[in-house]
Amino acid sequence: MIDTTTYTQTADSLGGKLSELFGQGARLAPQANLLLREGVHIAENSVVWAGVVVLFVFYLFVVFAYGSHIGHMGKVILGRNLGIRVADELSYLFMRAVRYGLLMGVLMWSLVGVKWLDVVGVRGVGEVAAEWLLPLFVGVELAVGIVQRFVTNGICWLVRRNDIAEGLNILADTIMAFVAIVTTPIVLLFVANAGVSATTLGVVCLVVAVVGLFVFCTKSLIFFIEEKVSILLLILYLCTAILIPIGIIATLAVRNSVV
Numbered sequence: 001m002i003d004t005t006t007y008t009q010t011a012d013s014l015g016g017k018l019s020e021l022f023g024q025g026a027r028l029a030p031q032a033n034l035l036l037r038e039g040v041h042i043a044e045n046s047v048v049w050a051g052v053v054v055l056f057v058f059y060l061f062v063v064f065a066y067g068s069h070i071g072h073m074g075k076v077i078l079g080r081n082l083g084i085r086v087a088d089e090l091s092y093l094f095m096r097a098v099r100y101g102l103l104m105g106v107l108m109w110s111l112v113g114v115k116w117l118d119v120v121g122v123r124g125v126g127e128v129a130a131e132w133l134l135p136l137f138v139g140v141e142l143a144v145g146i147v148q149r150f151v152t153n154g155i156c157w158l159v160r161r162n163d164i165a166e167g168l169n170i171l172a173d174t175i176m177a178f179v180a181i182v183t184t185p186i187v188l189l190f191v192a193n194a195g196v197s198a199t200t201l202g203v204v205c206l207v208v209a210v211v212g213l214f215v216f217c218t219k220s221l222i223f224f225i226e227e228k229v230s231i232l233l234l235i236l237y238l239c240t241a242i243l244i245p246i247g248i249i250a251t252l253a254v255r256n257s258v259v
Helices: 004-022 032-037 046-078 092-119 130-158 162-192 195-226 231-255
Strands: none
Touching: 046 092, 046 130, 046 162, 092 130, 092 162, 092 195, 130 162, 130 231, 162 195, 195 231
């Protein structure tokens, strides 16, 4: 707790010395904004908590309405049927479950992003108000997803292999949906906790994200080998659709963060 009386006396004393050294027009820079920023947590606002409630309700809906398809997602991810071959085995309800999982994943990882900034001590991102950070994360994720889908289809169109684009899209959607459904309970605890518990749960979320990305890269490699496509095309795809967007977002967040 800062003693405002002491601070005022100190400011008056320094102000007098500044007047003697630099003239009557010299003034101390205002410190009120710096004092007010102490103790501010960007993850503690009504928008974030509304997002937590929506995620929890959405999670219950997906589990109870499409729970039977969650195991099928795991089979698609871990099985050997890849690409266009697996499309013939996917039902309409399964693909709907995947789409709901994708939407849940967008909100889930957006909450993780805001909470993680809070955990590491970031008190703001540029001039964006704390209440707008969650919608900003959601918008960025949706934009990145659209760009990735465009890049996937564009690269595969260059080699006249639209079937590969369909296979990669199915694989990516299924992995993201499955990870979102499995990870949501951990994320809800992560956002609701603080201190060491929040840090530990946040690390778990990041580990899950890395594992999901590793699984997708591995399955994509197997897919390209089975389809007899150049590995150079896979490297181009991974760099353009995944690594570059992640690098840009991370760089912008670090440069515009206020700790």
